[in-house]
Amino acid sequence: MMNNLIIQHFKRNDNNDLTKNSPNTGTCYNKNIKNFIPGFASQFQDSFFYANVIQFLLVSIMYYKTGSGRYWRILFYASVAGFIASVLENATVTFICLPSKKDNNGIVVPFLVDEIFWTTQQYSVPILNLIKLKTLANPKAGKIIKYVIFILFLPFIFFRFWIGYERMMKGYLVDKTISAIHGFAFGTIAIADLICTLSILYYVNKNTDRTSYNSYTISKQVKKSSYTILICVDVVEFFLSVFDIFANIGIAEDTIPAAVATPFQCLMSNFILILTTDALLFRYCIREPNEFDPNKETQSLYKNNILSIGTFNGLASNNVVTDTNSYF
Secondary structure (H helix, E strand, C coil), X not given: CHHHHHHHHHHHXXXXXXXXXXXXXXXXXXXXXXXXXXXXXXXXHCHHHHHHHHHHHHHHHHHHHHCCHHHHHHHHXXXXXXXXXXXXXXXXXXXXXXXXXXXXXXXXXHHHXXXXXXXXXXXXXXXXXXXXXXXXXXXXXXXXXXXXXXXXXXXXXXXXXXXXXXXXXXXXXXXXXXXXXXXXXXXXXXXXXXXHHHHHHHHHHHHHCCCCHHHHHHHHHHHHCHHHHHHHHHHHHHHHHHHHHHCXXXXXXXXXCHHHHHHHHHHHCCHXXXXXXXXXXXXXXXXXXXXXXXXXXXXXXXXXXXXXHCCCCCXXXXXXXXXXXXXX
16 A cells, blocks of 8 residues: 555656746756856755765875774765765756756756766665674674675665666756655665664674783773763664655655654755774774773783774674784
């Protein structure tokens, strides 16, 4: 019954008279764009555009100054992907909203191309959590979870490129159909992240029982920061998915206004910056003198071990991973 309702709703939306100039499509309405360069500059007022630009700048600085290893590289590449996606999307909007293009409602190919970069940025979060997990889980469990995460990547790609196709063919950014598909895409990420989060929490607690000094100290830092970050990411993705789906497929659109999803989407647009900041704090907190054993010999040995590992945001388990540089 729900599937039929969704299909009927999508078909109903496909027969509407929306264009890029309509108020509800978030594209050209109420934008007084006369020339490309000043018009593109005015797009920085869009919070999503600005968020991805400032995220790229800050992550790049942190990566250049302190980052090393696979985890930091993925953070940097994800911020680059988000930056490119935002620039391409807003440059395209500026171009199609020029006075000479006002009545041209044809196909907009860059909207489809843009999905390559949005997909790269958004699914990097489960990949980053998977990297954390690989330093904790035994090889067999880690491999199974990795396969599950990569299998979930397939429906996510499908939903993202469906969004791109809808945008390309309709020539605008938003309608109820596109927002609902966004909900399914975000729901896929939420499932992937939830699997990683539950696994990470399980193995962190399991490894805390060990008497190893390394396990105790790193576990303490993980609990101080990453627990909160992991759970917050999952909560944001869950509510964003629920609000986008139910507010746009006709089931609860009167009860759940589509606008309630906006704060969650704003937070999600800065997940890479949040995770980078968490990784940076972890790097420096783990080096604080008061976190080490009073025994100077043990402290020196441990400090050298941590410095040889480089930057990472997870738990190094002695009997699971011997060289975390392979992951971070």
